[in-house]
Amino acid sequence: xxxxxxxxTRHRRLGVVAAAAGLLAALLTAVPAAATPDxxxxxxxxxxxxxxxxxxxxxxxxxxxxPAPGEAVHSANIEHLVNIPKDVLPGTNSDLAFQGKYAFAGxxxxxxxxxxxxxxxxxxxxxxxxxxxxxxISVSGNLLFLSTDSxxxxxxxxxxxxxxxxxxxWEGMKVFDISDKANPKYVAAVETACGSHTHxxxxxxxxxxxxxxxxxxxxxYPDCQPPHDGISVIKVPRSAPEKAxxxxxxxxxxxxxxxxxxxxxxPTNPGVSKTTGCHDITxxxxxxxxxxxxxxxxxxxxIKDPERPKVIDRVQDNVNFAFWHSATFNQRADKxxxxxxxxGGGAATCNAEIGPNRGADGIYDIVGRGDHRKLVFRSYYKxxxxxxxxxxxxxxxxxxxxxxxxxxxxxxxxxGGVSVWxxxxxxxxxxxxxxxxxxxxxxxxxxxxxxxxxxxxxYIYSNDIAKGFDVLKLSDRRxxxxxxxxxxxxxVQTQPDYFD
Numbered sequence: 001x002x003x004x005x006x007x008x009t010r011h012r013r014l015g016v017v018a019a020a021a022g023l024l025a026a027l028l029t030a031v032p033a034a035a036t037p038d039x040x041x042x043x044x045x046x047x048x049x050x051x052x053x054x055x056x057x058x059x060x061x062x063x064x065x066x067p068a069p070g071e072a073v074h075s076a077n078i079e080h081l082v083n084i085p086k087d088v089l090p091g092t093n094s095d096l097a098f099q100g101k102y103a104f105a106g107x108x109x110x111x112x113x114x115x116x117x118x119x120x121x122x123x124x125x126x127x128x129x130x131x132x133x134x135x136x137i138s139v140s141g142n143l144l145f146l147s148t149d150s151x152x153x154x155x156x157x158x159x160x161x162x163x164x165x166x167x168x169x170w171e172g173m174k175v176f177d178i179s180d181k182a183n184p185k186y187v188a189a190v191e192t193a194c195g196s197h198t199h200x201x202x203x204x205x206x207x208x209x210x211x212x213x214x215x216x217x218x219x220x221y222p223d224c225q226p227p228h229d230g231i232s233v234i235k236v237p238r239s240a241p242e243k244a245x246x247x248x249x250x251x252x253x254x255x256x257x258x259x260x261x262x263x264x265x266x267p268t269n270p271g272v273s274k275t276t277g278c279h280d281i282t283x284x285x286x287x288x289x290x291x292x293x294x295x296x297x298x299x300x301x302x303i304k305d306p307e308r309p310k311v312i313d314r315v316q317d318n319v320n321f322a323f324w325h326s327a328t329f330n331q332r333a334d335k336x337x338x339x340x341x342x343x344g345g346g347a348a349t350c351n352a353e354i355g356p357n358r359g360a361d362g363i364y365d366i367v368g369r370g371d372h373r374k375l376v377f378r379s380y381y382k383x384x385x386x387x388x389x390x391x392x393x394x395x396x397x398x399x400x401x402x403x404x405x406x407x408x409x410x411x412x413x414x415x416g417g418v419s420v421w422x423x424x425x426x427x428x429x430x431x432x433x434x435x436x437x438x439x440x441x442x443x444x445x446x447x448x449x450x451x452x453x454x455x456x457x458x459y460i461y462s463n464d465i466a467k468g469f470d471v472l473k474l475s476d477r478r479x480x481x482x483x484x485x486x487x488x489x490x491x492v493q494t495q496p497d498y499f500d
Contacts (some may be wrong), residue, residue: 015368037317055443057388061193066388067438074435077476078420081120081459083135087112088127094449095198095397096138098456098490102181104144105463106137107467110157111146111180112469113181119459125181130157130174136198136490138207142359143241144184147196149214150293155189164223166482171195171223173210173234175241188242189219192232193249194224200281200290200493209306210234215277215295227260228277229253231292232305243299248307250301252278253293253314263296269318279341284333286497291327291336298324300366300375307483315364315375321356326397329495330407335426336375337409338396345445350393350416356382359394361411363426381429384418388439390446397452401474402485402498408478410460414449415439418462420474435462435472458483458488 060066067073072080086093091108098104101117102125108129114122132148135231139145151161151169162169175188194214196465202209216224222346230251236244253275255261262275278294290309291298301312317340325341340358343349349359360382361458364375385395391414398419407424417436423429440446448466459471485498 003486009451012275020435033039053115053389057390057439058386061438061442062365066386067436067439069440069442071438072435073437077474078418078433078435078460079473079475080435081471081473082122083464083468083470084114084122084124085254087124088464090131091131091354092133092466093452093468094134094451096452096454096461096463096492097137097144098454098461098487099139100488103456103461103469104137104139105469106135106146108133108135111135111137111144112176114272114469116459116461116471119473122469122471126184128157128176128184130186131161132159132174134197134206138199138201138494139178139489140201140203141206141238142177142179143236143238144178145199145201145210146174146176147199147212148172148174148199155191156231157186169495173199173212173244175236175244177241188236188244190234190244190246192234192246194228194277196232198493202283202285203494204306206238208236210236211281211290211309213278213292215279224276226258226274226276226386227251227255227262229254229255229260229262229275231278231281231309232260233309235307235356236300250309251310252294252301252309258396262294263318265296269296271317271322272312272316272318273323279324280493282327282329282493282495284329284495286500287329287333289329289333291338292327293324293327293338295324295401297362298327298362298375300336300373302371310371312371313374315377317362317377320360320380321362322358325395326493327398328398328409328492329349330423331400331402331404334362334366335407335423336366337381337423338364339397340395343392345394345396345414346392346445348387348391348393348445349388350383350385350387350391350413351389352386356380361395361429363423363429365426378426379429381421381423383413383416383434385436386430387416387436388442390441390444391439392445392447392449396450398497399454399456399490399492400498401455402477402482403479404481404499408482410453410455410474412450412453413460414451414465416449418450418453418460418472420460420479422478432474433474437467438471440466449453452492454490454492455482457486
């Protein structure tokens with residue numbers, strides 16, 4: 001490990017971008033959802049576009065239909081307070097976690113710690129060089145956890161990339177002691193089969209459980225081959241994190257045959273990912289519930305026994321969902337929002353040709369009681385602004401905005417920006433605020449935009465893949481009550497009980 005420390009609004013109309021339908025089809029073919037479900041696994045940067053498409057993008061900018069490159073636009077109820085560019089960690093920015101006055105920002109090259117006690121002027125407290133995509137990040141007490149889902153030469157922060165077929169290849173979870181935020185210390189590592197694309201904390205008083213999600217991206221990963229239909233459960237003793245170890249591998253999609261019991265995907269279900277594991281899991285510990293976004297399937301399960309999660313219900317959408325990516329409960333646990341990462345996060349899917357029901361959120365009501373609860377589909381939500389053919393855009397990571405009696409959410413859409421929306425009526429979701437930038441380029445599809453956008457203690461924080469760390473202030477009577485809710489810690493995939 002190497003520790004490094006150092007210290008305009010306008011109206012937009014819908015329209016012209018839809019003319020690039022032919023380019024989009026080519027991009028979705030080049031970046032299949034089943035193979036590259038996050039930028040950085042196989043970045044789509046630098047895909048050249050035709051001169052006609054480039055002309056269309058430039059025309060859309062000239063006609064005020066999309067922002068110019070580098071230009072930030074937003075609704076009247078959002079203020080962009082500050083942007084902190086990337087510094088010594090040049091890789092892809094990824095997820096965020098929060099504790100007290102600190103924000104922890106994942107990056108494919110490590111992680112960065114910010115002091116956000118003054119949200120208008122965040123200060124860098126530490127930058128830790130520890131390469132290993134995606135470096136999905138979470139914190140609990142004095143511990144910080146990082147996911148490694150790329151083949152490394154060993155478990156150290158000095159490791160190098162190597163082919164997954166090498167016997168010495170390492171992927172899994174890393175554990176840091178962050179009792180001194182300016183000097184994080186690497187204390188443990190746990191290797192997991194198929195690595196750790198993401199992980200989810202299930203905290204207890206003496207232990208922290210980690211649900212490790214991973215899946216098979218290709219035939220080149222020998223430890224990921226179907227049936228890889230479960231998750232690794234790691235137990236980390238708070239007083240002795242060096243003793244962290246796998247305690248279970250529950251199979252979530254039992255079934256006969258070489259592929260297990262998950263969605264068979266294409267060609268049985270054209271355009272849908274085969275389920276060979278989970279991408280992300282969100283837990284609601286106060287309700288002993290979890291929701292899994294698992295490639296071709298969405299699941300609801302009980303975590304009354306955190307070492308032995310039990311599936312309650314399972315749903316598929318073989319018409320509009322290509323890759324079940326993440327999940328968010330509402331506070332009452334009678335709804336869950338699943339995201340579809342159509343195109344793997346590396347394609348331009350926010351346009352008229354793709355439409356409002358693909359690459360979108362799927363809103364499900366949770367009906368019934370106990371282990372008999374069911375997921376019932378209600379509607380889709382997608383940002384109502386078309387994006388350029390050179391902008392990767394699709395539903396991605398977001399969090400609740402805690403307002404009692406309302407279901408409000410802020411969400412990242414890559415180069416589609418940040419959207420604040422209301423799903424109190426699960427059949428009629430609507431956007432109430434937004435922030436975005438113009439395309440990174442007009443002549444090539446270049447991966448960028450907001451990876452994660454989360455609400456924490458009165459502000460929205462966004463980790464932009466290319467631009468860095470953004471802080472937004474939301475001023476709206478519908479969301480203002482959330483400013484009274486204060487948290488000591490937030491890992492968005494471990495949803496708190498905001499009103500306990």
